[in-house]
Amino acid sequence: MHEMSVALAVVDQVEEAATRAGDVTAVRSVRLQVGELAGVVPDALAFSFELACAGTLLEGAELITEAVPGRARCTPCAHEWAVGMPPRLTCPACGGTRTDLLAGRELQILDVHWEDGLGPAHTPTREPIPEER
Amino acid sequence: MCRVVDLRQAVLAKNDASAHELRAHLAARGIAVVNLLSSPGSGKTALLERELLLARERAVPVAALSADLATENDAARLARSGVPVKQVLTDGLCHLEAGMLAGHLDGWLPDDTRLLFVENVGNLVCPASYDLGETLRVTLASVTEGEDKPLKYPTAFGLAHLVVVTKTDIAEAVEFDEAAFRANVEQVNPGVEVILTSARRGQGVGALLDRALAAVDGTPVHSPVMARQPHHHGHPHTHPEATGTMAHTHS
């Protein structure tokens, strides 16, 4: 099960963000977006997440997963459809094979809810953290 | 105090970054990686044995790395071809990651190599999520596994640049329905090429080597629908890249 590797990656990234922010005392919850075609089983992930958090700043943190249904769009005829599971990636309207996947492969951390020893923020709390890469 | 912090980070960002780095690094040396994915026992090693021998006959410098949970059996089989072979034991991990692969190549992969075949851990679920920096991802299924494999493992087949059917010598005995298999592949990966092989009888042997050589020579590989995404963040906004003045503040 690579859900454990995925859970460890989540814990790692949240810990890094917390270290960058400084003075984080506890993490309450992590919100994760999981696409239908991401190849990850949410239940297995929740189980692994609990184990991965043990002994870290995230101990006891809740994992909130938001499922993202797969959606596709046909380039020639512009038809849009829910791909379903197993996914249908050829166009159900015209049979075309030039398809754009609009959603469904997401596997990303949306946001984190944590406690810190810092005072009320001078900047809006939802300010995104600049990416490192 | 309590606060909500926006992260918007891809969970596999680190692996993806390592994969991109490895791909670029190898490309600069004229090397391409072929990542082979299948269920346990589909015949990855058997086909690879034939392809490596052929490469050697044609004097194409290739190497192979085989990842397994345990035993060095596959490497021993592959090494009989005479090309450089390395066995990686994943120590319980069900898939290879780009950083691990890069570490194993360091100081081992001969400089004149053109193709590195990587036999991933026999598993159709987990390895599918990890880009190894490959130029060609090949998903294999044997005729004994049922025509609906591509529908049961849509990410493994949906992200493949090439699909290989193995053990066609026993197709008749197991009543393999090739048309049904092809239709199922097409459903999850429209336009991908499917080749039929038998390591036992030699059918289709050489096709994998030819496709891999074409890829390392720069022939564009198939672009799977599942791997193509117009926008990764899943939120509406205009991109600052157009003006070139602002930095993209999320990943």
Ligand SMILES: Nc1nc2c(ncn2[C@@H]2O[C@H](COP(=O)(O)OP(=O)(O)OP(=O)(O)O)[C@@H](O)[C@H]2O)c(=O)[nH]1
């Ligand atoms: N009939 C027939 N049997 C084959 C063929 N290729 C492989 N086999 C048999 O299938 C079994 C598994 O083959 P391997 O090449 O070890 O398969 P693998 O995918 O490398 O297996 P793992 O590395 O364990 O995942 C062996 O018993 C092979 O002899 C083939 O073309 N025809």
Ligand SMILES: [Mg+2]
């Ligand atoms: Mg093998």
Ligand SMILES: [Zn+2]
């Ligand atoms: Zn796994």
Ligand SMILES: [Zn+2]
């Ligand atoms: Zn259409």
Ligand SMILES: [Zn+2]
């Ligand atoms: Zn954006």
